[in-house]
Amino acid sequence: MSVTSSIKSRASVATVPDASFTMVAALDVGTAYSGYAYAYRKEMDEGMDNVIVNNPWSSADKSTTTYKTPTQLLLNEKREFEAFGYEAQKRYAELHQQGRHERCFYFKKFRSKIASGQAGIPGEALRLALESEVASVYCQNMKGVGKLPIHSPGCTYVVADIGGGITDIVLHQKRTDGRLKEMNKGGGCLVGSSHVENSFLQFLVRIFGAPAVREFLDECQIEVIDILKQFEMAKKGMISDQAKPLSIGIPVGLERICRKKNHGEDLSVIVQRSMYRDKAKLADNTLHIDVTICREFFNSACLEIAKCIRNVLLDHNAKECTMLILVGGMASSTIVQDILKQELESKTKIQRIIVPPEPELAVLKVK
The missing domain is CATH 3.30.420.40 (ATPase, nucleotide binding domain)
Incomplete structure (x- = not known):
């Protein structure tokens, strides 16, 4: 099913991908939580039961379990990727105990710009919705x-x-x-x-x-x-x-x-x-x-x-x-x-x- 519009389209909703794709993945990068799902192309038309969602994430102390992981990012002192989600929470806590947290960059509940090329996703394979x-x-x-x-x-x-x-x-x-x-x-x-x-x-x-x-x-x-x-x-x-x-x-x-x-x-x-x-x-x-x-x-x-x-x-x-x-x-x-x-x-x-x-x-x- 697709969405059509009588006004200028604000995004491309492509729910039936090109036949050349054997698998389709969905990324939901939210302000508070983020997650992913995927499905094999040949099984998609059989229903949503064939969509595979990530296993629930858990916090380091196992006290919290959620379908999506918190949108929290940790960069090291070189501004390079260190961890994301609950893993970022855990790693930041470890650095804090070691007194090294001030050298790093910890972000939470942020909005991100689309940078598919840097993520290794070819532009022709990307659909925004x-x-x-x-x-x-x-x-x-x-x-x-x-x-x-x-x-x-x-x-x-x-x-x-x-x-x-x-x-x-x-x-x-x-x-x-x-x-x-x-x-x-x-x-x-x-x-x-x-x-x-x-x-x-x-x-x-x-x-x-x-x-x-x-x-x-x-x-x-x-x-x-x-x-x-x-x-x-x-x-x-x-x-x-x-x-x-x-x-x-x-x-x-x-x-x-x-x-x-x-x-x-x-x-x-x-x-x-x-x-x-x-x-x-x-x-x-x-x-x-x-x-x-x-x-x-x-x-x-x-x-x-x-x-x-x-x-x-x-x-x-x-x-x-x-x-x-x-x-x-x-x-x-x-x-x-x-x-x-x-x-x-x-x-x-x-x-x-x-x-x-x-x-x-x-x-x-x-x-």
């Missing part, structure tokens, strides 16, 4: 979900791909010949899962103070990685009707800095003195955060995404659009789904929100 468009093709071909309205010719729907730092939004229509027609110039916003992480950091600022948190972020980079990894995994495990508090271990460095900034006061006293004294408790160096606060971490990002979707729905081509498809890593969160339902199903023409299985892999598993 917009994530939201590819995700739309994925949803048209996914199995085990029965007949969906989006499969019917003439159906118009919105796809929102919520990534790490960007949400891409596209309006598609299923044509009578089975192809997809792009009905708008595309939209979106610079909002994604990283904004939920920023809300968590602002929460720490409001409890421990900006000077303490700023010093912690600047001087305790390994422990920063650890606490954000804790939050990421706790965030992924949260459900909309959860009653249990979210628990985050407080790093030694943050405790030390807070004591220094507050004349030796115990961390529990600092928490009790904060504006969250009724919503956050400290026990055994673990911060237990009330679920009402945790949901607030998602609010600002989701409200901005809902606003962008409403703007797309104002397009004259969207007057018959009643369905929204959510893909991307953040789409798997039931909290995100609930907020968007509240904001869209009662305030716009959207009547149904569809989330495919494994929405974080939607871009990679297109046949």
Whole structure:
């Protein structure tokens, strides 16, 4: 299946490669996470079950397992490639312990330019695809979900791909010949899962103070990685009707800095003195955060995404659009789904929100 457009194309979506290729690989280099998948050319037409996705990656301490690896890059002192993903985290921690980390270059949650030649990919073998468009093709071909309205010719729907730092939004229509027609110039916003992480950091600022948190972020980079990894995994495990508090271990460095900034006061006293004294408790160096606060971490990002979707729905081509498809890593969160339902199903023409299985892999598993 391919995407056609009544406007100037923004990318080439080639889901049926040249017959000379025996294998097709997909690379998804995201702001927060990256992954890959591949399939043999002769098996592609048989379905997405034949698309082989990389095995789940694990962090060095095995506490974290994800379908994609973090978009984190480590270069050595010569600015040469050293490691990527969880391996970059591990190697950077080792260099930090050896006191050699200041000679290296550690990047995370960055956007990259296409440099296929340097990666050894011939230009004629490279196809670029917009994530939201590819995700739309994925949803048209996914199995085990029965007949969906989006499969019917003439159906118009919105796809929102919520990534790490960007949400891409596209309006598609299923044509009578089975192809997809792009009905708008595309939209979106610079909002994604990283904004939920920023809300968590602002929460720490409001409890421990900006000077303490700023010093912690600047001087305790390994422990920063650890606490954000804790939050990421706790965030992924949260459900909309959860009653249990979210628990985050407080790093030694943050405790030390807070004591220094507050004349030796115990961390529990600092928490009790904060504006969250009724919503956050400290026990055994673990911060237990009330679920009402945790949901607030998602609010600002989701409200901005809902606003962008409403703007797309104002397009004259969207007057018959009643369905929204959510893909991307953040789409798997039931909290995100609930907020968007509240904001869209009662305030716009959207009547149904569809989330495919494994929405974080939607871009990679297109046949």
